[in-house]
Amino acid sequence: MASSHPLDPVSADEFLAARDVLEKAGLLSPSTRFAYMGLDEPPKQDVLEDDVVDRRVRAFLIDVATGELADVVVSVSRGDLIRHRALDPKADGQVPILDEDFARVDEIVRSDPQWQQAVVRRGITDLATVRVCPLTAGWYGHPGEEGRRIVRVLAFVQESATDLAWAHPIDGLAAYVDLIEGRVYQLIDEADLPVPPESGVYQGPERTGLRPIEITQPDGPSFRLDGHLLEWQNWSLRIGFDAREGLSLHQISVDGRPVIYRASIPEMVVPYGDPGPARYFQTYFDNGEYLIGKFANSLELGCDCLGEIAYLDAVVADDHGRPRTIRNAICLHEEDFGILWKHTDIFNGSSQTRRQRRLVISFFTTVGNYDYGYYWYLYLDGTIEFEVKLTGVIWTSSYPGKDYPYATEVAPGLGAPAHQHLFSARLDMMVDGLTNAVEEVDLHGQPIGPGNPYGNALIRTSTRLTTEDGRLADADRGRVWRILNPQQSNRLGQPVAYVLHPQPAPLLLAAEGSTLFQRAGFATRHLWVTQYDAAERYPAGDFVNQHPGGDGLPRYVEAAEDVDGTDIVVWHTFGPTHFPRPEDWPVMPVERCGFTLKPAGFFDRNPTLDVPAPAHCHHAG
Known part of the structure; x- marks a missing residue:
């Protein structure tokens, strides 16, 4: 067993x-x-x-x-x-949303007379066409809500079986539901905004002229999968999966040398920026409140993954603690990734080209309107990369009028509120061993002076992080963070290291005095460094749903423990701030975000000199 x-x-x-x-x-x-x-x-x-x-x-x-x-x-x-x-729900918050909560809330709201009247008043006569959408409530200190298990409910109209409900929001109306009492305890009915009429159906005539692309590996893939142990080229790792985190990677090593003990994306927060009375609460911690792994897609060959594919199923528990298998939840495959290195030498006449290849480990999850693809990439040169692909349907509202500052009009009368997607990566580092440290590296130009008469000097400065803390990215300085092992050196006497290259972007834009700022404290810094603690798994704390705030990373670093040459965990916040475009409707083309970890002195020289020339290259051999 x-x-x-x-x-x-x-x-x-x-x-x-x-x-x-x-x-x-x-x-x-x-x-x-x-x-x-x-x-x-x-x-x-x-x-x-x-x-x-x-x-x-x-x-x-x-x-x-x-x-x-x-x-x-x-x-x-x-x-x-x-x-x-x-x-204690007053202090600890609530446990995540149950699957059965969705159906139960639908029944509760539909049976409420005040809600029924509010919907009919907006010209919707067939209540069977209304789709009820229960949303996590957040925490705002409202009188009477302390200790209650609640959701806040918005609604949409689906005019036919194939209609896209997100095209027809019933705006200005929100029902607050007590899940234990089983009733609507408050109704927000603040504006009779029109329901946008235009259909959002996005299936239609297909363009022609796109000829098939076939990806084949006649001899099979280059990786080997033994249970959850994956080996590819010089890489070795174990694959994990959890209802809360989704995909996780464990004991990642290259050339038999450890790099990361555990890598995952244990939280994301999606705060919306419309302060209206029926929308201010729209902030979702998709991991801690909903459990993204439970909504993993069953991936299909030719649709989600191309080439020579291996799949892993995932097993999660349902509301009654019984197992449910998600078929083909994790996809493994190789991809050609263009040029690895190339040089035509002007002195000896040689011309050499090598092609880059990467191993892809991925899964997709659907949380309400959004679909998220999580992709871990391992490269031949020792690089590790993570990418989120965001797609699906943007959240919608009625567009109240010209130049409304908090949303974009994406179709006639249809708005899409501005929002952020802020992910937190937990990287339990193990660069050539358990003794690691972090240096913050900035680039600087130098003023003209005696040692720099022409003003072209360019230097790096490194600041060692000695105690637990949070740090900000700085694109103007090209800031990166070097994760090194001070006890292990390469042949040049330099400490072996990997460098975290962030994608600098706005952090949490909610006001500092807001309850959201307290609940999503992890999203106020691009980087956190903590000493390893097995109990510190989640950047916003163990219990996120309706938690009053103050838990997670800001609490973890309060002790200011030593992180200079110890067993450390690096946490990285990243993600886009999204003011939707008309081009994002009715289904959003993929938006990408992520980060890269590159070896920097981990190897003694280019580790891909042994990669063979492409088999079909005219100069091969």
């Missing part, structure tokens, strides 16, 4: 075994639901020392009749309960 490696994802049998332990412990009643269930990973040192025999599962429980919450840990190896902690 137990998985073969301590970092393997929880198997279907292990989910059932954990549920059985909780049932025998008397913790499951007919009204108990599992808001989250996943691997309680063992401490890093235990895994590295091969001293792990205990597989543990962590679960967040909620009694949907009483609202009681619990955080539990079970040993599936020993079959016993390790921890049971009751949660």
